[in-house]
Each structure stands twice: as C-alpha cells, then as structure tokens.
Amino acid sequence: MAKSKKNPLRWVRLDNAAKIYPAAMRKNWSNIYRQSMTLYEEIDTVVLKSALEVTVKRFPSIAARLRRGAFWFYLQQVEAAPEIQEEKSHPLCYMSEKEMSKYAFRVIAYRNRIAVEFFHSLTDGTGALIFLKNLVAEYLEQKHNISIPFEQGIIDRRVPPKSEELEDSFLKYAGRVPASRRDTNAWRVPGEKEPEGFIHVTCFKADVDSAIALAHKYGCTLTVFFSAVMMQALMNYQKELNPNTAKHKPIKLLIPINLRTLFKSETLRNFAMFTVPEIDARLGEYSFEEICKAVYHKMGYELTQKHMSAVIAKNVNDEKNILLRLVPLPLKNIVMKAVFDRSGERKSCLSMSNLGVVRLPEIMQKYVSRVDFILGVQATAPYNCGFLSYNGKVYINLTRNIRDAGLERHFFEILRDMGLEVTVESNRN
Amino acid sequence: MYCVKCGVKLEDTEKICPLCETEVYHPIVKQEQVPPNYPPDKRPPAKKKTKIINGVVLFLIFIPLLTSLISDLQPDGAINWFGYVAGALTLAYIAFGLPMWFKRPNPAIFVPCFFAATVAYLKYIDFVTDGDWFLSFAFPAAMYFCLIISTLATLLFYLKRGKLYIWGGFVIALGFFFPLIELLLSLTFDLRFIGWSAYPFVVFGLLGGVLIYLAANRFARDAVQRRLFF
Structure with missing residues (x-):
C-alpha cells in the first residue's frame, strides 16, 4: 500500500478477486454484504462514531473508498470515519459508485445492533469479520471502560497495520499451471422481482x-x-x-x-x-x-x-x-x-x-448476543x-x-x- | 409461536409467517409485543402490472366496439348487426380476458360463466331473428356441452392423476352429444331423424373406451407409448 507525497492517504490496487466487482456494478445492484453484531444493550451512536474513528485508521484497506484510475479502479484510505447511518426496512440498500467514491462501506446502528455493509472489493467475509470484531471491541472498551485482550481476531488498534495484512495474496500463491474454467449453466430460481x-x-x-x-x-x-x-x-x-x-x-x-x-x-x-x-x-x-x-x-x-x-x-x-x-x-x-x-x-x-x-474474547461475549452474516442478492x-x-x-x-x-x-x-x-x-x- | 399453516416456529418479532405469508395467530397464547428487527417497510403498495395490462386489454376492446357501432349506425341511424359484434366480443372477453384478472382462475367457476354468457347471446340472436329455436334446441345443447366441459375442466384442475380416465369419460360424453343434436334438430326444425349421429357416436365411444382401457392397463399403455412417442 503506497503513500503519495502530496496526499498522505494510502492507496492500494484492487486485489485479483476484487477487480471484477466494480466492473460488474449496474443500476440498482452492486456486490455488497453485511455483517452485524447484536448486543444486549441499546447502541450509543456517539460512542460508536468515536470507536469507528479509531478503527478506520487501523484498517486502511477496508475503511476505504473506491476511485477510478485511467486503467483500473483502486482503493484509497478514507480521511475520517463516515457518519453512522440509520437502519432501513431492509439491509443492503443499493450502494452507488458515487457513494463508494466517498465510502465503500457503511456502519448502521439500529436498537441493539451494529451492522457494517461492505463492498466486496474491500475485503472478504473473514477480513470483514475482523473489522467488525475490532469496531465492536473498541466500542465496548470506550463505552464500559473495559480492556479486551488481543485474541480471537481482536488486534491492537493503536499500532499501524502490518504489511502482510495489506498484501494481495493471490499474486503470491498463484501456481504455474492454470485451471480450466469451463462449466455448465445452472438453474435460475424464477420469480417476480420486488x-x-x-x-x-x-x-x-x-x-x-x-x-x-x-x-x-x-x-x-x-x-x-x-x-x-x-x-x-x-x-x-x-x-x-x-x-x-x-x-x-x-x-x-x-x-x-x-x-x-x-x-x-x-x-x-x-x-x-x-x-x-x-x-x-x-x-x-x-x-x-x-x-x-x-x-x-x-x-x-x-x-x-x-x-x-x-x-x-x-x-x-x-x-x-x-x-x-x-x-x-x-x-x-x-x-x-x-x-x-x-x-x-x-x-x-x-x-x-x-x-x-x-x-x-470471553469478556466480549458478555455483551454480544448474536452475530449475523447477510449476503446481498x-x-x-x-x-x-x-x-x-x-x-x-x-x-x-x-x-x-x-x-x-x-x-x-x-x-x-x-x-x-x-x-x-x-x-x-x-x-x- | 408456530405458524398455523406451515408449522414453522417463529420469533415473537414476526407478525406474518415469512414462509407462507399467513398471519401469526393463536387462539389462546397471546403473542408478546417485541420490537421488529427492522424499521417498517414504507414503500407505497406495489403497482400490479397484470392489472394495468388487463385494463389496457379491456380498453382496446372498446375500439372495435365503437367503430362497429358507428359503422352500423351510419347508413340508416338504426342498429342492425352491432348486437352480434358486441355479443361476440363480450364472449371472447369472458373466455380469455376475465380469468386474467385472477391469480389462479378456477375453471369450475369460469367455464359455467362462459356458457351462461353464451346462452344469453344465443337467446339474443333467437330474439332478434325471430328464430323460435332457443328453448327447444340452443338451450339444451348448450347446457349439455356446458356440463361436460365444466366437468372435464374441474376434474383436470383438481385431480393430479387419472387424466386418461378423465379424457376417456369426456370423449364418450362427447359421443352422446351427436344423437342429442340430431334429436333436437329433428324436433325443432322438423328434419327427418336418419340416424347420422350413430357414426360419430360409435367413433367417439370407441375412442373413449380405448383411452379408458389404456388408463386401466399399464402394459397396453407402455406398448402404445413405445410406438407413438415423439
């Protein structure tokens, strides 16, 4: 991940799997998914915003925005955390390219639930879960003045990211012989669209x-x-x-x-x-x-x-x-x-x-009642x-x-x- | 709480079963008031595309109706043949357009409705032409046809099996239609009963019998299928 001299914000090329998602975007559809944690208590959005400010700095490749280059899209670290959004009647509302050019992720608070919706180019489910875990851990630490140990995906949010976290592992582990992609088409579930x-x-x-x-x-x-x-x-x-x-x-x-x-x-x-x-x-x-x-x-x-x-x-x-x-x-x-x-x-x-x-971590389990993973259609x-x-x-x-x-x-x-x-x-x- | 229709166990947040859309209800157990998982859906009610299409079809029918009326009125200012056009268009709409308003039109209702309209149309023609053939010929013939077609459509709609039996019975019943027609023709129009109806009666009877035989005999059915498959 590079830092330009004029602009100190980090930018990164899209990884191999991420390249297809911006190209495949269309009117009313982009490849997004949601992960959420439900707590036993109502969410304090002021504390959540403060926790998000800390978290976005630790995860510059996830807390990012999507930008257009001449030949490829790329991701750029965001300067500040986005506003906490209100929940709608359904998750995963359409995320336009215009919205992604500011933030390619959303943080939504509703009653006891903290949800983060990610554009798939940012990260996969595993990376997203680590982001969410750390956001919730930071929130709980700030809200309840507790200390959560660095285990089970919780990491030190005060240190800069390691280079291994930002690498494109696809390039590193590509084999010499390519596999064939030939495959048959599958059945499509029919139905009248909402x-x-x-x-x-x-x-x-x-x-x-x-x-x-x-x-x-x-x-x-x-x-x-x-x-x-x-x-x-x-x-x-x-x-x-x-x-x-x-x-x-x-x-x-x-x-x-x-x-x-x-x-x-x-x-x-x-x-x-x-x-x-x-x-x-x-x-x-x-x-x-x-x-x-x-x-x-x-x-x-x-x-x-x-x-x-x-x-x-x-x-x-x-x-x-x-x-x-x-x-x-x-x-x-x-x-x-x-x-x-x-x-x-x-x-x-x-x-x-x-x-x-x-x-x-055990101390977090006392506060988190459930976790959900929702894929967009x-x-x-x-x-x-x-x-x-x-x-x-x-x-x-x-x-x-x-x-x-x-x-x-x-x-x-x-x-x-x-x-x-x-x-x-x-x-x- | 469990859904009374599909039996799925539902969270207290649910007011309608997400699987079968049945309202959550229990005569004794009172559902706890739990806040919903998401804010309410504030979308305006969905516009039914089918309703718009059906409305357009209905509107389009009025165009030939209106042009026929104007053409009929133009020479002498009187209605001569417009009634036939209006009746025929109404019949066509009842047969094809009216069921489209319903998600799953039931033939047990729509087929008799269509025949009722047909009988009314025939009565109108009889009245306009001073034919005097409605009660003695058109009405019984239409009623018999209505009976067999309605029975066929209803059985095919409700029964998943035994289609060959149903079709066999229908073809035999159709065979009886010809002697009835010949009889009604001879009574109404003083035609000589020469017995021509015996030929279609026998053909349809045999055809129906073959279908029922095939329905009852699996081996014969397989043999026919083996030779006639396409």
Whole structure:
C-alpha cells in the first residue's frame, strides 16, 4: 500500500478477486454484504462514531473508498470515519459508485445492533469479520471502560497495520499451471422481482450442536450439510415448478473457500476462492446422502493447495495480460461485465457462504448476543445465503429480491423432516 | 409461536409467517409485543402490472366496439348487426380476458360463466331473428356441452392423476352429444331423424373406451407409448 507525497492517504490496487466487482456494478445492484453484531444493550451512536474513528485508521484497506484510475479502479484510505447511518426496512440498500467514491462501506446502528455493509472489493467475509470484531471491541472498551485482550481476531488498534495484512495474496500463491474454467449453466430460481430493490431476509436459527450431530449422521461437516440441504431444496423447488425432470437444469451452489486455511496468509483483503458442487436432476432423483457425497467429494477434491493455486493462476494470468492491462477503464468495464454475466453468475443458483464459528474474547461475549452474516442478492439471480455459528446457535440468513418464498419453504421442510428444530425471523413487519 | 399453516416456529418479532405469508395467530397464547428487527417497510403498495395490462386489454376492446357501432349506425341511424359484434366480443372477453384478472382462475367457476354468457347471446340472436329455436334446441345443447366441459375442466384442475380416465369419460360424453343434436334438430326444425349421429357416436365411444382401457392397463399403455412417442 503506497503513500503519495502530496496526499498522505494510502492507496492500494484492487486485489485479483476484487477487480471484477466494480466492473460488474449496474443500476440498482452492486456486490455488497453485511455483517452485524447484536448486543444486549441499546447502541450509543456517539460512542460508536468515536470507536469507528479509531478503527478506520487501523484498517486502511477496508475503511476505504473506491476511485477510478485511467486503467483500473483502486482503493484509497478514507480521511475520517463516515457518519453512522440509520437502519432501513431492509439491509443492503443499493450502494452507488458515487457513494463508494466517498465510502465503500457503511456502519448502521439500529436498537441493539451494529451492522457494517461492505463492498466486496474491500475485503472478504473473514477480513470483514475482523473489522467488525475490532469496531465492536473498541466500542465496548470506550463505552464500559473495559480492556479486551488481543485474541480471537481482536488486534491492537493503536499500532499501524502490518504489511502482510495489506498484501494481495493471490499474486503470491498463484501456481504455474492454470485451471480450466469451463462449466455448465445452472438453474435460475424464477420469480417476480420486488420493486425498489427491496430485499427479504429470512433468518433460520438452530441449535449448533443438534445441527452438527445431524451433519455427523450423514458423515459430513456443517458446511457440506447445509449446502446439501440447500441443493435438495432447490431440486425440490425446481420439481414443484416443473414436474418434467427431463427439462431440469443443473443445481449448483457456489461455496466460497477461505484460502487462509490452505495458504499461510494474514491478509485482510480478499483471499477467497470458491468451489461449485453440482447435481443434475435429469440423471434421476438424488437422495440426501448422494447430495452430501457430491458436495463432500467435490470439496475434498478441490480444497487442496495444488488445485486452488491453479485456479488462482488462471485469474492472475488474465489480470497480467498486457492487452487487457492497456485497455482504458471504461472499455475494460464493458468487457469484464460481459464476462461476469456470461460466465460468473450463470454458473450457480446461489452462493452458500459459511463464515464458520465466530469466536470472541470471553469478556466480549458478555455483551454480544448474536452475530449475523447477510449476503446481498446476485446481480441477476434472486437468492443468496450466508451463515455462521455463534454462542451455540447457527444463523442462516437467506436473502431474496423476489416475492415468493418458495425456496425458503422447501429449505425449512427438509430441516423439519430431519428433525432439526429451527426458529424463523424476517425483516417483514 | 408456530405458524398455523406451515408449522414453522417463529420469533415473537414476526407478525406474518415469512414462509407462507399467513398471519401469526393463536387462539389462546397471546403473542408478546417485541420490537421488529427492522424499521417498517414504507414503500407505497406495489403497482400490479397484470392489472394495468388487463385494463389496457379491456380498453382496446372498446375500439372495435365503437367503430362497429358507428359503422352500423351510419347508413340508416338504426342498429342492425352491432348486437352480434358486441355479443361476440363480450364472449371472447369472458373466455380469455376475465380469468386474467385472477391469480389462479378456477375453471369450475369460469367455464359455467362462459356458457351462461353464451346462452344469453344465443337467446339474443333467437330474439332478434325471430328464430323460435332457443328453448327447444340452443338451450339444451348448450347446457349439455356446458356440463361436460365444466366437468372435464374441474376434474383436470383438481385431480393430479387419472387424466386418461378423465379424457376417456369426456370423449364418450362427447359421443352422446351427436344423437342429442340430431334429436333436437329433428324436433325443432322438423328434419327427418336418419340416424347420422350413430357414426360419430360409435367413433367417439370407441375412442373413449380405448383411452379408458389404456388408463386401466399399464402394459397396453407402455406398448402404445413405445410406438407413438415423439
């Protein structure tokens, strides 16, 4: 991350994964997601603003704004913290490029909840969670005059960022042989769009121990289990809408993978890749066990350093292409958007992103009642799903921008039939 | 609280089930007043596109109606044939336009409605032409047709299985329509009963019988499917 002489604010090139998101932006859609922590007490916005001032200085690559260069977009550290915003009737309201040119993230306070919405070019879910943890830790320290130890992602906010946190790990871990990107298109959940960009959020809460016990019954992890449930729900929903299975399209999920677990990286920027497990209902009815196996083995095959560095290599090679680099930004945006529309989103029904177990220092746990992870919907497909577990509960947040909750109904029915008790809440009132 | 329709357990923040849109209700347990997760949705109620399209269709029907009326009135200032056009357009609208106002139009209601309008139209033609054939011919014929078509549409709408049985029964019932027509024609218009209706009656009866046989016999059905699939 460089500091120019005239302007002391740091600026940084977009990392390899982040480059596509500004190009793919369109009217009423940008790739944003939300992470939030709910406390046991009402939020004091004055203290929160003060805590944010401290936090933004510690995370210059996340607390940033999006700017246009002649050939590429770039991120620039913000001078001061943004104003704390009020909650709307739905999360993840459209973030325009104009808004991002001031702040590419928002901090929202509502009753007991502190939420941060990030443009995906800033960081991935893991980096965002560290930002949120530190913001809430700073808030609690200032509000209650307590001291929170530097553990479980809480870091010293008074020291400058380490260079490892700001590196583009994709460039570092790209392999020599690029992987192929050829893939088939997936089924699109149909439905009538909500006007004015309204997003429905349906949260399924379940006991994490019961969910793990159920996952172990099928010999898989929680990510595999819930992904399999989602695939089964998609398959059932497709069958409900079109009983003729011969005309069914493949059911595919995009499961993001945190590459920090495979490679030694401390970056707070994007460092995630994905795997896309698939079932094809035209081949016949899949049992739940078969779906679990399909997801489990696909993940097992692809979640290796070798395979992932090959996938990274393909993306990095594209980025390094001299012809592409020399194309001016407006033209580059058109090409990248076309590529995103043709080969990006069409290849999966929805993203199923598991942030994993959120752990906080013991002293913070007394103040934080729950944590949520909400993905914005895709540009052209209506659904997305983010989940995590915290304090013995798993929170699965399904977002959609269409009216009918058919997929949610099928998802619930499968969990119910398996005997997993879930509680549902939404943003409808 | 649990949803009374889909059975999902809901948080106390929920007033409407997010899965099936049923209002949260329990006759005994009173729901706790908990503040909502998000501020209320203040969007204006959504404009129904289908309503706009249906409104436009309805408006467009008035254009041929008006031009017909003007053309009919122009030569002698009297209405001669406009009634036929108006009746035909009304029938077409009842058949195709009216069900579009509903999300899931029920044929058990709309098919009889269409036949009621048809009977009224026939009565009008009978009245204008001094035909004297309405009660003895048009009414019973239309009523029989209404009965079999309504039954077919209702069974196909409500029953998920047994489609071959339903179609078989319908084709046989359609076969009976021809002797009825011949009988009504001979009674109303003094035509000689020569028995031509026996031919379609037999053909339709056989066709219906074959369909019912195929419905009952899986092996025969498979054999036919094997030869005729496309």
